[in-house]
Amino acid sequence: MESLVLKSHRFRAEREADWKKLEALLDRFERGRGSQLTDDEVVSIPVLYRSALSSLSAARAVSLDQNLISYLESLCTRAYFCVYGTRSTFLERITRFFRKDWPTAVRDLWRETIVSALFGLLGAFTAFFLVRSGAQWFYAFMPRELSEGRDPSASAKDLRDVLFDNKHGAEGLTFFSSFLFTHNAEIALLAFALGFACCLPSAFLVFYNGLTLGALYAVYFDRGLGVELGGWLFIHGVTELFAITLAGAAGFKIGWALAFPGKMERLDGMIKAGREAGLVMVGVVIMLGVAGLLEGFARQLINDTIVRYSIAALTALGWGAYFYLYRPAR
Amino acid sequence: MSLSDPMLEKRVRELVTPEGVDLRVVLADASERFGAFALDIVFIVVALIVLSIAAFLMAMATGGTGVEFIATIWILGFFALRVFYFTFFEMQPRAATPGKRIMGLRVAKRDGSALTADAIFVRNAMRELEIFLPLTFLFVGGEAVDGWIALFALLWCGVFAFFPLFNRDRLRIGDIVAGTWVVHVPKRVLAGDLAAQPPSLAFTREALDAYGIRELSVLEDVLRQKDPQTMEAVARRIRHKIGSQDGLRDVEFLQAYYTALRGRLEQRMLFGKRKRDKHDKS
Numbered sequence: 001m002e003s004l005v006l007k008s009h010r011f012r013a014e015r016e017a018d019w020k021k022l023e024a025l026l027d028r029f030e031r032g033r034g035s036q037l038t039d040d041e042v043v044s045i046p047v048l049y050r051s052a053l054s055s056l057s058a059a060r061a062v063s064l065d066q067n068l069i070s071y072l073e074s075l076c077t078r079a080y081f082c083v084y085g086t087r088s089t090f091l092e093r094i095t096r097f098f099r100k101d102w103p104t105a106v107r108d109l110w111r112e113t114i115v116s117a118l119f120g121l122l123g124a125f126t127a128f129f130l131v132r133s134g135a136q137w138f139y140a141f142m143p144r145e146l147s148e149g150r151d152p153s154a155s156a157k158d159l160r161d162v163l164f165d166n167k168h169g170a171e172g173l174t175f176f177s178s179f180l181f182t183h184n185a186e187i188a189l190l191a192f193a194l195g196f197a198c199c200l201p202s203a204f205l206v207f208y209n210g211l212t213l214g215a216l217y218a219v220y221f222d223r224g225l226g227v228e229l230g231g232w233l234f235i236h237g238v239t240e241l242f243a244i245t246l247a248g249a250a251g252f253k254i255g256w257a258l259a260f261p262g263k264m265e266r267l268d269g270m271i272k273a274g275r276e277a278g279l280v281m282v283g284v285v286i287m288l289g290v291a292g293l294l295e296g297f298a299r300q301l302i303n304d305t306i307v308r309y310s311i312a313a314l315t316a317l318g319w320g321a322y323f324y325l326y327r328p329a330r
Numbered sequence: 331m332s333l334s335d336p337m338l339e340k341r342v343r344e345l346v347t348p349e350g351v352d353l354r355v356v357l358a359d360a361s362e363r364f365g366a367f368a369l370d371i372v373f374i375v376v377a378l379i380v381l382s383i384a385a386f387l388m389a390m391a392t393g394g395t396g397v398e399f400i401a402t403i404w405i406l407g408f409f410a411l412r413v414f415y416f417t418f419f420e421m422q423p424r425a426a427t428p429g430k431r432i433m434g435l436r437v438a439k440r441d442g443s444a445l446t447a448d449a450i451f452v453r454n455a456m457r458e459l460e461i462f463l464p465l466t467f468l469f470v471g472g473e474a475v476d477g478w479i480a481l482f483a484l485l486w487c488g489v490f491a492f493f494p495l496f497n498r499d500r501l502r503i504g505d506i507v508a509g510t511w512v513v514h515v516p517k518r519v520l521a522g523d524l525a526a527q528p529p530s531l532a533f534t535r536e537a538l539d540a541y542g543i544r545e546l547s548v549l550e551d552v553l554r555q556k557d558p559q560t561m562e563a564v565a566r567r568i569r570h571k572i573g574s575q576d577g578l579r580d581v582e583f584l585q586a587y588y589t590a591l592r593g594r595l596e597q598r599m600l601f602g603k604r605k606r607d608k609h610d611k612s
Contacts, residue, residue: 005526005528006525006589006592006593006596007596007600008525008592008596009523009525009526012523013523016520019520020520029423030423030424050349053347053349053351054351056351057351061599061600062596062599062600063596064543064546064547064592064595064596064599065523065524065525065550065592066547066550066551067518067520067521067550067554068520068523070518071518071519071520071521073353073354074515074516074517074518075518076347076351076353077345077353077355077513077515078515078517080345080347080353081425081436081438081445081515082423084347084348084442084443084444085423085425085444085445101448181409182405182406182408182409185409185413186409186458189413189455189458190458192455192458193455193456193458193460196456196490196503196507254507267506270506270507271506271507271508271509273507274449274452274506274507274508274509275446275448275449275452275508275509277452278448278449278451278452278455278507278508279448281451281452281455282448282451285413
């Protein structure tokens with residue numbers, strides 16, 4: 001009554017060799033030796049993948065062998081991720097990031113960037129006027145460990161020394177700059193991640209960053225050292241403050257998509273916002289690396305206010321032109 | 331782990347390839363996600379300890395002159411581990427950190443498109459909010475801020491940390507923002523075909539209609555596990571149900587019945603009838 005050997009067994013016997021071949025190729029690909037596959041092998045993966053897929057559909061219709069079906073499902077899923085995975089190499093990806101993705105993403109974020117910058121400025125002005133009206137305000141804005149003796153009770157000479165004294169010497173600079181970089185990068189990541197909570201914590205963080213800046217500036221301004229402090233701050237600060245403003249802006253973008261999804265579904269809106277904001281954040285980490293180098297090396301080695309200002313202007317022009325003037329083909 | 335398991339069935343999601351075949355991916359559950367994360371943390375801590383010991387030995391070897399350089403390497407290494415450990419490994423072809431690999435998991439886009447470097451960066455940048463921020467409040471909370479404020483901050487952060495437990499797809503905040511999820515991609519071994527030989531025993535039509543597909547897959551599991559006690563018990567029940575008086579050994583009997591039953595059910599399936607289980611009368 002039944003044919004002697006099952007049809008599903010014959011089905012399997014005929015195709016098994018191809019599956020094993022695909023499995024062996026995937027094993028090598030996943031072990032990260034993709035570059036060692038020969039051209040013929042690379043070309044054969046999609047072909048074998050499609051035949052495995054049609055085996056899977058057929059097996060679901062003709063076979064009741066659970067092991068066979070789950071094997072084919074796992075094989076096809078692995079092959080699917082291989083075939084439809086990212087195809088560009090790491091280097092291509094990096095090039096595209098600098099040539100197109102990063103400046104485009106930053107430019108698209110201009111509204112949020114303005115808002116974020118306004119929060120930072122608001123913080124700076126608030127602290128500036130409050131500290132000038134009463135010195136005790138300074139201690140409310142500035143954590144003691146950050147001020148390092150740069151407070152209203154310090155003499156003008158002490159304050160001046162901080163700006164121009166290389167107390168770290170050339171020796172401590174690499175450590176100092178790497179410390180600054182990691183510290184600032186963590187703050188920027190936080191400003192971004194906090195955006196998820198409907199923008200408010202990001203706004204606060206940017207505002208607070210402005211407060212410390214404004215408080216410090218007020219102290220120096222009162223001793224007639226405002227211009228000198230500007231050079232000391234902006235040589236790296238243009239890059240660093242811009243980066244933190246962008247991190248806040250990226251946080252706003254996500255928080256806004258969550259709070260006011262508009263016509264999109266909330267989840268889809270988040271994904272779209274997350275993709276763009278993520279690109280900006282990769283760039284922010286890079287900018288903070290640059291800022292850390294400027295702060296650790298350039299500021300400690302260059303003690304002339306005019307040179308400091310010209311470097312600051314140069315970085316401002318550079319970033320501005322790169323983000324807002326340079327128009328890559330979309 | 332058979333696909334007829336109802337707990338597993340709840341975690342199966344549709345993933346239709348451009349060729350139009352549904353791959354039926356299985357999502358990772360919360361315990362597997364947590365296990366993978368715990369493993370990764372262990373690896374990071376071990377790497378940090380090794381890094382510190384190496385830095386210390388180097389400092390000793392240079393007699394203190396290279397301390398600054400070594401400290402720089404250490405602090406950059408710490409930062410790289412914290413921020414790029416997950417990102418680096420998830421950008422590899424397997425799209426999984428070592429912890430996820432051990433648990434048989436990988437990251438994938440929810441819409442089935444290619445996983446991009448941006449998505450991986452975003453889903454891991456969000457860890458800052460989910461893991462490191464609550465940890466900060468947990469450890470420094472006591473001294474720096476008022477205890478109550480720290481407690482409320484911790485609770486607020488906890489909402490993010492435990493987010494995966496409150497949705498069906500076990501998404502973290504990072505997954506939501508990046509449009510990813512974490513799926514099971516276990517490597518399965520193709521075991522031998524149990525129906526390679528024709529059945530050594532003939533069964534009546536009634537005997538083969540006694541069971542359906544669910545029982546067949548249970549029988550397959552029994553035959554593959556080869557536990558003598560289970561096989562004896564199962565063989566006794568089947569013999570009783572179909573009234574067989576054969577003199578075969580349990581294994582041979584089950585093997586023969588499996589092959590015959592599968593042949594019968596597959597034949598009916600070709601004619602468009604899937605007999606789900608023994609209660610499915612048709």
